[in-house]
Amino acid sequence: MKIIRNNLLPGKNYAAINLFGVLFCHHDTVISPVLVNHERIHTRQMIEMGFIFFYLWYLAEWFVRMFMKGSAYYNISFEREAYLHDDELDYLKHRRLYAWWPLMKRKKLERAKEMKRKKHNR
Helix, strand or coil: CEEEECCCCCCCCCCEEEECCEEEECCCCCCCHHHHHHHHHHHHHHHHHCHHHHHHHHHHHHHHHCCCCCCHHHHCHHHHHHHHHCCCCCHHHHCCCCCCHHHHCHHHHHHHHHHHHHHHCC
């Protein structure tokens, strides 16, 4: 993954932003394996959907979730998948196509979070 450090992208409240598979971050951002994996998950989502359709879907889902309970950003299905699996550095080796789709429903998300907690408590 190509990484570009700069002063413009991303916004102040974000560590990094992935645009078309290129990671933009501030000069002082710590680039951890978890952060890179999180963004690689997004790149895989972009590739499987097509870049333009990914961004259209992302914006549409963000807009819809603005009127729902909780943070719109954290409830976007793409972000749900990336945050659930960003600490699994081999996740992309066994990830299924459209793995974000079931996470659009809150019940599926809660079940996935519970499975992650159990896995980390072993």
